[in-house]
Amino acid sequence: MSELAGKTALVTGSSRGIGAAIAKTFAANGAFVLLHGRDRSALAAVEAGIRDAGGQAASYTADLTRPAEIDAMLRKIDSERGPIDILVANAGGAFARPGLIEDIDPEEWNASIAGNLTATFLTVRAVLPAMKARGSGNIITLSSAAARKPYPVAPVPYAAAKAGVQIFTQDLAAQAGPFGVRANCIAPETILTERNRERIPPERQEALVRDHPIPRLGRPEDISEAALYLASDRSSWVTGVILDVAGGAVLV
Ligand SMILES: NC(=O)c1ccc[n+]([C@@H]2O[C@H](COP(=O)([O-])OP(=O)(O)OC[C@H]3O[C@@H](n4cnc5c(N)ncnc54)[C@H](OP(=O)(O)O)[C@@H]3O)[C@@H](O)[C@H]2O)c1
Secondary structure, eight states, X not given: OOTTTTOEEEETTOSSHHHHHHHHHHHHTTOEEEEEESOHHHHHHHHHHHHHTTOEEEEEEOOTTOHHHHHHHHHHHHXXXXXXXXXXXXXXXXXXXXXXXXXXOHHHHHHHIIIIIIHHHHHHHHHHHHHHHHTOEEEEEEOOGGGTSOOTTOOHHHHHHHHHHHHHHHHXXXXXXXXXXXXXXXXXXXXOOHHHHHHSOHHHHHHHHTTOSSOSOBOHHHHHHHHHXXXXXXXXXXXXXXXXXXXXXXXX
16 A cells, blocks of 8 residues: 555545545655645545554645636745645636526636636646656546536536636647656546535435446445556556546547
């Protein structure tokens, strides 16, 4: 269980949900995990859980839509923990309601682009130069099944933002590969995070299961295991991939 021993991994949006699961899996596999979010008490709970399990972690806060906050966080990380080997740009969310394109609120559109595509861009932009200078690094981004195929009641701003994350990651892989930096993207279908358990009524969860050839919804650990593969040397010749972790619901 030491595949990531000696590595420092920044997992954005790890105060809860998928990011917290990735952080726990990376810590259990030997990484020093830099937790990130905005909710300090949620971060403290994740950090305590990792330490109680024998892992190593420290917590940092920044609003990832604000470049100055990202820069300040990275300066703090650099002085306290040194270079970042692995970045999981996981923070994001669906900041728009599903519905017709003509009904989309421009504010929800902008929030979806800012909170997913721009936040991923700003984070990668800030972390990449040091990775290239060191000649090694590993970046994992988060898309969504929403960006893998059209769906009549999709949250379109979110889907468009995540589709942007996908081509951004592939351009990143093409540019940074010669500098020893890999970049891959995970596209999850519905994952039963604590928030989704609350948001999606049980009867809707049962209906969603029927869309999956592997008949269940996702667990945060389904994503953290995929992230571990992409973060480790087991995938050393894999870059620019969009990895559907979707129980077979996305066959493209
Ligand atoms: N859950 C799913 O079914 C699913 C499916 C497909 C894709 N995804 C993607 O997977 C990623 C994680 O999803 P999740 O369901 O685990 O989300 P979640 O439970 O809502 O957690 C989101 C995390 O991102 C952080 N965050 C969001 N916006 C931020 C901002 N502007 N600045 C800093 N931190 C920010 C939150 O921090 P605080 O709460 O501390 O503020 C939190 O840690 C997202 O990119 C999401 O789009 C999720």
